[in-house]
Amino acid sequence: MDDRQSTLGDVTMILRAKTQNLIQTRPLPVQKTQNTEQSPTNLDTTYFERCIATLERAFESLNKSNSLDIDYDVYRSASIKEFEIILEQSGKLLKKVLKPFFPIASAVDKLIFKDIFRHATLHGIISLDESERWLQYRDARNTTAHDYGIELAEDTLKIIPQFIEDAKRLNEALKKQGEENATP
Numbered sequence: 001m002d003d004r005q006s007t008l009g010d011v012t013m014i015l016r017a018k019t020q021n022l023i024q025t026r027p028l029p030v031q032k033t034q035n036t037e038q039s040p041t042n043l044d045t046t047y048f049e050r051c052i053a054t055l056e057r058a059f060e061s062l063n064k065s066n067s068l069d070i071d072y073d074v075y076r077s078a079s080i081k082e083f084e085i086i087l088e089q090s091g092k093l094l095k096k097v098l099k100p101f102f103p104i105a106s107a108v109d110k111l112i113f114k115d116i117f118r119h120a121t122l123h124g125i126i127s128l129d130e131s132e133r134w135l136q137y138r139d140a141r142n143t144t145a146h147d148y149g150i151e152l153a154e155d156t157l158k159i160i161p162q163f164i165e166d167a168k169r170l171n172e173a174l175k176k177q178g179e180e181n182a183t184p
Contacts, residue, residue: 043096043178045171048089052167055082059160079160080153086167087141090134091116094170097125097177113138125173133166 062075091113098116099105101123111119114135121131140156 045174051086084141093174094120100181125177
């Protein structure tokens with residue numbers, strides 16, 4: 001078994017144990033490594049913040065629209081698209097802040113989306129509850145990306161208010177972690 005599989009297995013076991021309340025809900029002590037690759041010193045979340053603001057505005061406009069009106073369809077589509085963009089950006093930004101936790105920064109680039117969030121939880125960047133919601137958001141996004149039904153879109157819209165709050169919290173956590181990573 002290689003180190004990556006061992007680490008992922010450990011993360012999975014820890015997350016399961018936390019879910020079952022078998023261990024305390026505290027982040028692991030931060031064990032940053034000195035990798036030989038350049039780690040980011042300035043994390044720019046401007047685009048991420050703009051996407052969150054765009055989603056908020058589209059969702060507010062959606063809620064003010066008549067569901068029989070074409071504007072409703074436009075705002076629904078905009079909300080779903082921003083939801084997808086924010087999910088993708090969240091993974092990319094988390095990869096950047098996770099790099100100092102790995103002996104080789106490029107190892108983070110090989111993580112799949114769900115493992116990125118598992119590692120973010122493991123290192124105390126986000127909570128277990130937040131991580132579990134982000135994994136559910138990813139599942140919802142995968143469903144909407146492959147099935148374009150109105151009912152599916154409406155189901156996704158139900159999770160948007162919590163998603164917006166989680167995205168805002170993630171943005172703050174990213175900025176905080178980015179500052180910590182920039183400090184020698």
